[in-house]
Every structure is written in C-alpha cells, then in structure tokens.
Amino acid sequence: MPDYEISALNKVTRGPKRASYDQEEINGILDAGFLCHIAYTWNEKAIVIPTAYGRDGDKLYIHGSLKNRMMSCLLEAGEACVSVTHLDGLVLARSAFHHSANYRSVNIFGSVKSIEDDHEKMHALRCIINHMVPDHWEYVRQPNDKELRATLVIEIKIDSASAKIRTGDVVDEKEDLQLPVWAGIVPISETIGAPVSDPLLEGNIPVPESVKNYVQKSNLKNK
Amino acid sequence: MPDYEISALNKVTRGPKRASYDQEEINGILDAGFLCHIAYTWNEKAIVIPTAYGRDGDKLYIHGSLKNRMMSCLLEAGEACVSVTHLDGLVLARSAFHHSANYRSVNIFGSVKSIEDDHEKMHALRCIINHMVPDHWEYVRQPNDKELRATLVIEIKIDSASAKIRTGDVVDEKEDLQLPVWAGIVPISETIGAPVSDPLLEGNIPVPESVKNYVQKSNLKNK
Structure with missing residues (x-):
C-alpha cells in the first residue's frame, strides 16, 4: 500500500522524526483500539467527543442515535477529523523539558456520508462490533428493523492520514547525563x-x- | 462546589441519565489521567489531537513548542474544547443494539490565554509534570531560561463542563433475556x-x- 500523500492538513510539523504516513502502520494503530475522538464544528466552535468505531479497508464506521449532535454536524460538514491514541508509557527525563510519553497516535481526515441502505448499514454495524471483539457479531442477536431504523450510521472514507509514534528511551541533554537525577520509562498498558x-x-x-x-x-x- | 450550569454547549442530550455536571466528579475524572484530546479550528476544519495536561483548580494547562499549530489556533479562537476519556470495560449485550462500553468521560469548554509571566509559566509546567507523576517536579532539573522561552504554555480556564459516565451491567430488552446468548462485562484497565x-x-x-x-x-x- 502506498503512503498517504503529505499535505498541509496531515503533515506532522512538530517532531517530524516521529511521523509516519504508512497505510499499514496507520491501520495497525486503528485496529489496536476501538475508541476514537472526533472533532466537529457546532455554532462555529470546534468540539471533540469520544465514540466507538470500526474499520473496513479505508473506511471507518461510527454510529449513534438519529439525533446525535456530533453526527448531524459531521454530515453537514461532509468531512471529519478522527484521532486514535494509545498510551504506552511515561518518559521521565532528567530535565522537566525532556519529559514525554511513549505513544502511538493516528490522525484521520475523511469524507463523511450517511449509510442508508439496510445491507450496508448491517455490514457497518457488524464491522463496529467485530472491531471491538473479533467475530463477536455471529454470537449476538442482530439488529431488527426497528433498531436499524433508530440507528444513524456514518461512513468516514479515509482521504488523508498521519501517525505520530514515540518509542524507546529517554532523550536528555548531554550535559544533564551526569546529574544525580533518576531517569527512565514507566510502561503503561491496557489490561x-x-x-x-x-x-x-x-x-x-x-x-x-x-x-x-x-x-x-x-x-x-x-x- | 456548585454544579456547572447547563447550557446548549455542555448539555448531554444523548443518554442524559449518564450525565453529570458535578465539579468534584468532573475533577476526579480529569485527575485520573493526563492525556486529553483537544479540538481546534484550522482553515475552517475542526481538527482533534492528543496532548498532555495538568489541572490546578478550575484551570487546565497545556504546553508545546512556539510553532505548535493547535496552540496557535486555540489562542486565535480564545476558547477550547477538551475531552478526557477513561475506558473501563466492554458491555457485551445479548443484542448487537445494546452493546456499549463502561467509561468515564469529561468535556471541558474553556477560555484560552497564553501564559507570559515566567513565574506563572514555571507554575504551569510544574503542574503538568506533577499531574503526570505527583511530586515529581522536585526530583528533576527544572527548565532554564532558554527552555522556558522555547515553550508555549496555555491556560484553559474551565467555563463549562459535563461528564458522561457509564458503569454497571448489561442492559438488554426484556424479551431477549431468554435467548441462548451470552452477555456480560469485560473489564478494561490501565496497568x-x-x-x-x-x-x-x-x-x-x-x-x-x-x-x-x-x-x-x-x-x-x-x-
């Protein structure tokens, strides 16, 4: 898979050494979780809220009730920005300045549409459930007509994306290495x-x- | 502490039973983590990125380099929306429709200003480090003049906020309780x-x- 093209929108300008535009790497980060944060514009304000998602190829799916404000605003804008972040550790340097975190983070910029067709909708909902727990869809009672009608499902086609990843050790100023100050990593993981x-x-x-x-x-x- | 006033901005409209406007409860959720997602407007697009924060009373502090796009855009707008989310478990219902997650989530709406005074800036940076690891500031080499000048620090004064919290068991339709389908909670925690x-x-x-x-x-x- 080719890298995502770099534009002013998805370019990582701070800490470019930590940047990646590799589709497989980005998909890997997307598939390591199911909780994203989505930005939307409401009354000229940028607002962010968390929601669950599923991925199928270059498409993300989210769902909610018919009156969901975030989803209505996304449909109006026709586009969405999505962030997925996994925290892997604290980077505790000798200097306050070089404190950091180890993390894997993705920013998605995509075009948005509502899914109206019942079969596509069912596919998207299966995708969201199976993204949470692989293959779980087959074990549950699938949505009936009433539930399907009460659910708004949105497709976000990934047009552009970037990842920012920090791994590894503390980085301190050379002259700080002799200081009598502890430095190290505190690993963080999801159990x-x-x-x-x-x-x-x-x-x-x-x-x-x-x-x-x-x-x-x-x-x-x-x- | 009084509750945050409810307005169209911070009102939880979907799932209002899970809503809270209680300042202590909101502060508790803010203090249980140090990673937030912030929305900002750039070129008329709503964008979201993750960053670290510290809290002192009704103020959140974030920091970055002088050229940080998110921070420049927040200063231009004069306001910010911040989301902090802790995932506590999967709620695996009998029906796909009632699948959910247990979580604690906060939305902050605040006014934004740059901190210029060196003492205030140092206070804010101490707050960010100590929010990550309590009392850790005293153990590290504190910022020198050059580092302080290279750091942009922003205060977000919390004007309005709401929390959304889901805890507890699966909720299924009564007629689904007899189905031969497993249901339960899968706890998720940070280690x-x-x-x-x-x-x-x-x-x-x-x-x-x-x-x-x-x-x-x-x-x-x-x-």
Whole structure:
C-alpha cells in the first residue's frame, strides 16, 4: 500500500522524526483500539467527543442515535477529523523539558456520508462490533428493523492520514547525563480482565470463543 | 462546589441519565489521567489531537513548542474544547443494539490565554509534570531560561463542563433475556508497569519516591 500523500492538513510539523504516513502502520494503530475522538464544528466552535468505531479497508464506521449532535454536524460538514491514541508509557527525563510519553497516535481526515441502505448499514454495524471483539457479531442477536431504523450510521472514507509514534528511551541533554537525577520509562498498558457473566444470564451459557480469544490475545500483546 | 450550569454547549442530550455536571466528579475524572484530546479550528476544519495536561483548580494547562499549530489556533479562537476519556470495560449485550462500553468521560469548554509571566509559566509546567507523576517536579532539573522561552504554555480556564459516565451491567430488552446468548462485562484497565531505569543512568541513582508512589497508587486503584 502506498503512503498517504503529505499535505498541509496531515503533515506532522512538530517532531517530524516521529511521523509516519504508512497505510499499514496507520491501520495497525486503528485496529489496536476501538475508541476514537472526533472533532466537529457546532455554532462555529470546534468540539471533540469520544465514540466507538470500526474499520473496513479505508473506511471507518461510527454510529449513534438519529439525533446525535456530533453526527448531524459531521454530515453537514461532509468531512471529519478522527484521532486514535494509545498510551504506552511515561518518559521521565532528567530535565522537566525532556519529559514525554511513549505513544502511538493516528490522525484521520475523511469524507463523511450517511449509510442508508439496510445491507450496508448491517455490514457497518457488524464491522463496529467485530472491531471491538473479533467475530463477536455471529454470537449476538442482530439488529431488527426497528433498531436499524433508530440507528444513524456514518461512513468516514479515509482521504488523508498521519501517525505520530514515540518509542524507546529517554532523550536528555548531554550535559544533564551526569546529574544525580533518576531517569527512565514507566510502561503503561491496557489490561483486559476476565469476562464477568451477566447476573441475569439464563442456564449455563458459556463465554463465547470470540470473547475468550479477545481477552487472551489482548493480554498476550501486552506481555 | 456548585454544579456547572447547563447550557446548549455542555448539555448531554444523548443518554442524559449518564450525565453529570458535578465539579468534584468532573475533577476526579480529569485527575485520573493526563492525556486529553483537544479540538481546534484550522482553515475552517475542526481538527482533534492528543496532548498532555495538568489541572490546578478550575484551570487546565497545556504546553508545546512556539510553532505548535493547535496552540496557535486555540489562542486565535480564545476558547477550547477538551475531552478526557477513561475506558473501563466492554458491555457485551445479548443484542448487537445494546452493546456499549463502561467509561468515564469529561468535556471541558474553556477560555484560552497564553501564559507570559515566567513565574506563572514555571507554575504551569510544574503542574503538568506533577499531574503526570505527583511530586515529581522536585526530583528533576527544572527548565532554564532558554527552555522556558522555547515553550508555549496555555491556560484553559474551565467555563463549562459535563461528564458522561457509564458503569454497571448489561442492559438488554426484556424479551431477549431468554435467548441462548451470552452477555456480560469485560473489564478494561490501565496497568502501570515497573519503572525501567535509563541505560545511561550514572551510578546507583534510586527510583525516586514520586515514581514509586505513582506506580503503587495507580495499580492499587485498579484492584
């Protein structure tokens, strides 16, 4: 896959050494989570809120209720900016100035449209659920007509994107290396706990393979 | 502390039962992390990027380089919207429609100004470092004049805010409770690892109390 083209919109100007425009790397960061932050304009103000997403190729899907303000504003603008960030650690330098964090972060700029066709809508919702927990869609009761009508689904086609990634050790000024000051990394990771069955669960319904695999794989990744 | 006043700007319209305007609750969510997402307007587009913050009373501080695009745009607008989100779990319902997440999320709307006074700037930077790791400022080399001049520090005074919080069990349609479908919660938490000393660390400089306490307290919270 070719890199995303660099423009004034997606160019990482601060810390360009940490920048990437590589589609596979960007997709990897998108697929490592399901929570994004989306910016939208309302009454001439830029507002940001968190929401869940799914990815299929160069498309992100989000959903909400028909009256969702963020989604109405995105549809009006016809475009969206999405940020996905994973925090991997604190970078505690000898100097306050060189304190930082290790992270993987993606900025997506895309064109927005509402999905009206029932089959496409179902596909997008499957994509959102399976992005959270791979293959989980097959284990749940799928949306009925009423639920489908009550759900607004938006496609964000990725037109442009960039990633910013910091990994590795502390970087300090050379003259600070002799200081009697501790420096190092404090790793941060997401831990997925053991599934807790719903108290109202009937009979002996086992935890599905999708959920077992999700918990196992997520925690292996963090080892 | 009184609640934040409810206006069209900060009112939680979708899922109002999950809304809170309580200052202490909002401050608690702000203090449980140091990574926020900020929206800004550039070329008439709403853009969102992640950054670190510190809190002191009703003020948030962020910092960056003098040419930081986000910060220049915020100063031009004179206002900012900030989102802080902590993910606490997946809510895996019997129906796709009732899938959700447990989370604590805050939206801040504030007025923005650049901090020019050196003492105030130093205070704000201390606040950002200590928000990351409490009391850590005293253990590091504090900024010199050159570093202070190279750093743009912005104050965001919280004018309005709201929180949205989901906790607890799956909520399904009554008629779905008999389905042979598993439902439950998958807890998600942040794990803070053991500090890794910098390979270039001189002699036997111990991990400071600030870092030890941070690691210990963060992991106790998740138990």
